[in-house]
Each structure stands twice: as C-alpha cells, then as structure tokens.
Amino acid sequence: MAPPLRSPHSPRRSPEPDFGPTRRSLLAGVAALGALGAAGCSRVANASGVEGGDLLDRLRAQGVVRLGIAGEIPFGYIDRDGQLTGEAPELAKAVFKRLGVDRVQPVPTEFGSLIPGLNSQQFDAVAAGMYVTPERCEQVIFADPDYQMLDSFIVRxxxxxxxxxxxxxxxxxxxxATGTGYAEIQYAVDAGYKEGDILIVPDQVAGLNAVEAGRVDxxxxxxxxxxxxxxxxxxxxSTKPFTPLVDGKPHVDGGAFAFRQTETKLRDAFNVELRKLKKSGELFRILKPFGFTKAEMTDLTAKELCGG
Structure with a gap:
C-alpha cells in the first residue's frame, strides 16, 4: 500500500495477491464481514482511568479484539474464499493469540477514518499497514514497525x-500519477514536481491502467x-526500489499497528510478542505470502519514526 499523504497497511489465501478487485469492492466485502461479526460481539471496551490502560485485560475477558481495517491488498482484504486476510489481520491473529485473545474482528472504514475511528473507540487497534509519521504520533501510539518499505515506479x-x-x-x-492520499504525492512535490500536475488515481490497479494506456509515463x-x-x-x-528524499535526506517508511494513547500496556505487550516473532523468523513467514521480502523486514522502532 502506499499509505496516505505523510502517512500515513497461516494465511488463508493464494501465494500471490489478486489485484483485480477495486478498493471499493474490497471495502464493501469487509463491511459485510464486519456486519456479520458485529451481530454477535460485545461493543468496544470503553476507556478507563487506569494508568497504562486496562484494555488488554478486558480484551482477554471478552475473547475478541476489534481491528480497524481499510480493505486494501495486501494489508487487509477479503480473499477469494470470502475470508478476511492480509498481512495485518494475519499478524494480528498471531500476536493477539499469544496475548490471550483468540479472535479478531474487522471493522471496515476508509483509510483516512482509521485514526478518528480508533480515538472514538469504534475499534481497539488499527491494523492497516499504516506508516508511522511524526504527525500521526501526536494522535496515536504505534507498535514498532512490522515492515519497512521503499518506493518504486510502474513504467512501460x-x-x-x-x-x-x-x-x-x-x-x-x-x-x-500516484494514488489518492499516497505519501508519494509529497515525495514528488518535495522533488520539485508541481502538485497540480499530478494525476491522482484510486489505487495501483488504476495506476497500472494509466501507464499501459499511455495516459502517464x-x-x-x-x-x-x-x-x-x-x-x-x-x-x-516496476522499477528497482529506491529511497525517497524527505527534506533532502533519504527516508525509509515503516508500517505498524496503532493504539489509543492511553493504552500503553497493550502497545508494550504487543511489542514484546512482535519482537519474538521477528527473532524466530515467524514474522517473515506470516508476511511472505503477501509479497513481502526479507528486504522489507526491519528493526526500525516507532520512536525513530516518530522523530523522538
């Protein structure tokens, strides 16, 4: 995914992602699945006054965690069998099971509504491959990144x-051209490209179509x-991956789970299990079927990407 501007998402799916469905159809599919799950699930736990938050204890008690999902390949989507999958949901299943929470339930929304939805307690965590940025770090707390990502071009x-x-x-x-709300908009502008001249398309499938048709280079x-x-x-x-420049310096993005600022205990517990998965190699085994390579595994921390 190319997460939004200044972004900033065992697998039950085929080895290669199918980029045929549109973002709209993916989101509609997730919405249907989320609605079915919501009928038999308790509401999101309310915020507490406990230092560090007590959400993890309450999630263990109710046995389910609700995840904010943006319905986007390969980060979180409905597969050909009608199952929710993607790198973030599959990772969430592994981590939360280790934390004593057996089920994950998707709550679909548009990418730009993930942080507002999290902070208004519509769900318990954001699982959408969201890039960690200083701007976002002022609104939520992030786990350490589960992947890092460079940019690349589609060309003829x-x-x-x-x-x-x-x-x-x-x-x-x-x-x-680039996608709606993609971080790549700003990278191009920083390089000197006029923003008004950028063709904005819905997603990478539309981008491929534009290149193939000769509408863009x-x-x-x-x-x-x-x-x-x-x-x-x-x-x-596609071209060889490269590192974009931000303020004249090479910049590598990292995607992570996000939590409400009061829920540091949950975030810290998530990080403990994430580090174990990284060390054992299990994280790569979870992400590999979704197109990730070893070059996209990372030791970046949220602190580094938040700028502190």
Missing part, C-alpha cells in the same frame, strides 16, 4: 524515459504494490 516495458526516482520525473518532465507506489500489480502485465514493469 523497457522504461523508455529512464525514470528511477522522483528527481528523474521532474528533470525529464514525465507525466506522473509513471505511477509511483510502494515497492511491494508495484511489483505485485505488474506481474500479469505485458506492457508495464
């Missing part, structure tokens, strides 16, 4: 304009989503 076969980074796009006056997204979506294309390819 052979990369005729030689586009390898945002500076190339600017210098060669290429027609540039390049679509920018994450290395993961671009390399997956071009697998079935005969007209386009």
């Amino acid at each position: 076969k052979g990369n005729p304009k030689g586009l390898h980074n945002y500076q190339d796009v600017v210098e060669k006056k290429a027609k540039f 390049v679509f920018a997204g994450t290395a993961l989503t671009t390399r997956e979506v071009v697998k079935k294309s005969s007209k386009a390819e």
